[in-house]
Amino acid sequence: MKTVKLTEYTRFSGCGAKLGPGLLDKALCGLSQKDYPDLIADYRTSEDCGIVRINDKQALIQTIDFFPPIVDDPYLFGRIAAANALSDIYAMGGTPISAVSVVCFPKDTLDISYLRAMTEGGLEALGEADTPLVGGHSIDDPEPKFGYSITGLLDMDSILFNNRIEAGNQLYLSKPLGTGIINTALRGGMVSQKALDAATKTMSTLNRKTSEILRNLPITACTDVTGFGLLGHTCEMLSGNGYTIEIDHSSIPVLPDVKEYLRMGLIPEGTYRNKEFRKSLIKDHDSIDPDIIDLLFDPQTSGGLLFSIPKESCSELERQMKESEINVVRIGEVKPGKEEIIIV
Amino acid sequence: MKKSIDARMLPCPKPVVLTKQAIDEGDFTLLEILVDNIAAKENVLRMLTRYGYTDVEVDETEYGFLLLVGDRELVIIDEEKKNEKIVLFTSRYLGEGDAALGTMLMKGFIYTLTELESPPASLIFMNSSIYLTLEGSDTLEDLLRLESNGVEIQVCGTCLDFYREKENLKVGIISNMYSITERLMNGEVLNIS
Numbered sequence: 001m002k003t004v005k006l007t008e009y010t011r012f013s014g015c016g017a018k019l020g021p022g023l024l025d026k027a028l029c030g031l032s033q034k035d036y037p038d039l040i041a042d043y044r045t046s047e048d049c050g051i052v053r054i055n056d057k058q059a060l061i062q063t064i065d066f067f068p069p070i071v072d073d074p075y076l077f078g079r080i081a082a083a084n085a086l087s088d089i090y091a092m093g094g095t096p097i098s099a100v101s102v103v104c105f106p107k108d109t110l111d112i113s114y115l116r117a118m119t120e121g122g123l124e125a126l127g128e129a130d131t132p133l134v135g136g137h138s139i140d141d142p143e144p145k146f147g148y149s150i151t152g153l154l155d156m157d158s159i160l161f162n163n164r165i166e167a168g169n170q171l172y173l174s175k176p177l178g179t180g181i182i183n184t185a186l187r188g189g190m191v192s193q194k195a196l197d198a199a200t201k202t203m204s205t206l207n208r209k210t211s212e213i214l215r216n217l218p219i220t221a222c223t224d225v226t227g228f229g230l231l232g233h234t235c236e237m238l239s240g241n242g243y244t245i246e247i248d249h250s251s252i253p254v255l256p257d258v259k260e261y262l263r264m265g266l267i268p269e270g271t272y273r274n275k276e277f278r279k280s281l282i283k284d285h286d287s288i289d290p291d292i293i294d295l296l297f298d299p300q301t302s303g304g305l306l307f308s309i310p311k312e313s314c315s316e317l318e319r320q321m322k323e324s325e326i327n328v329v330r331i332g333e334v335k336p337g338k339e340e341i342i343i344v
Numbered sequence: 345m346k347k348s349i350d351a352r353m354l355p356c357p358k359p360v361v362l363t364k365q366a367i368d369e370g371d372f373t374l375l376e377i378l379v380d381n382i383a384a385k386e387n388v389l390r391m392l393t394r395y396g397y398t399d400v401e402v403d404e405t406e407y408g409f410l411l412l413v414g415d416r417e418l419v420i421i422d423e424e425k426k427n428e429k430i431v432l433f434t435s436r437y438l439g440e441g442d443a444a445l446g447t448m449l450m451k452g453f454i455y456t457l458t459e460l461e462s463p464p465a466s467l468i469f470m471n472s473s474i475y476l477t478l479e480g481s482d483t484l485e486d487l488l489r490l491e492s493n494g495v496e497i498q499v500c501g502t503c504l505d506f507y508r509e510k511e512n513l514k515v516g517i518i519s520n521m522y523s524i525t526e527r528l529m530n531g532e533v534l535n536i537s
Contacts, residue, residue: 184356184357185357187356187357188357188358188360188361189361190361190364262390263390263393263394264360264364264390264391264394265357265360265386265387265388265389265390265391265394266357266360266387267356267357267383267386267387267390268356268383269356269381269383271383272382272383272386289525290386290390290522
């Protein structure tokens, strides 16, 4: 079998294939459905998953995520796609219970062994999440895409909403930024092995353990950083609260060589869409170094959890994360004030 | 020779890759790059800046943007440039007080720079200090001498536009906030205002 580069089968850079947030808003804004008494979150909110109550104690949560190849190795691509889809469940504080795969595959131009390898990689990650694969759906498509719909369960009293921040909360991030930029450098043929290895490792890592630790701490808001970039998802945290979030950009962990790629203009198109949609919420966005703002709007694939916690619980959080060898970093703070993000 | 890249309809990061190839091959007096979206324009501009092409003309056209780059010696902004001395001018006068005195002091200061054994690597002119670089300025001769001795002179393009003096510029290159900031962040800066 001829070895091919999976990423050459697509025009897009991973999550950069998303329809832009502005465009989605146009499609969905104002569309309503019946009032369902047990519906807690649907497409009209910007939650990580849809939520439906199934009894007094529990809710069912559902999510789906699939995208074109972001790495050339099909096994790793499958693994990353599963870690990424599971992440939405973990961002809500839920437990995944089943997975269904979504497959678009070019049967005439790509050997079927690639699909087998993608599925195998996905099964490995699902196994780590103790989540059975129950089925899937495939169509013939010239551009390969792969991912999962995941169903999970959630205790009603431990839902991690994404916008219930409180003044004084500290903001944390559990994975470094830059996967979108590294993917662009890969597609430009300018990526270093070091950068690629680091990005692959972080994208393949499940947010399971991080989420399990958060469930037992007084977390006020939590989401996972994906296609809208760190600042896009931070904006969702802001909504409807009347608080300011201050982000210290120098504290944010960054994957290797990303800063050099930024200076070379290896920036996914999604970054520009994200920035355009949300820049009005960023204080003095025009005077911030473009390298900084573009990194903070970089669309992430299988990114880390972004969460807020009262100050007095920070040392306990940091102790538990350290014990589990998870590298969470404090990147900002919630303050009383105008609804905006200040980058310092 | 003129080189043209038509990067319209090409997915990201192809426009950047083609621009880099053209720069690596060199051998052009004018490089023309056509792009059809803002992301490609911004990304190509960054790539050009990274390779020292700071004076890029960007024209908006019916299909997107046309970027024009003149040939010049490649200045790769890298570690070597760190810790070089940079003088940032932000006013046409040196210090607050009487304007005539301020003018005289500024002329004296710039003249003294020409007499230094090791002059600064770069002079950056922003806000009203751009008047020092225009036709008729009494510091022009000294600035031209500094430039011919290898001192880089960057003049803020926004400021030239604001004061409507772009066509009167007689020394240095027209620069932008991005490359000025990069220069300032990577050197030892002396602010004269």
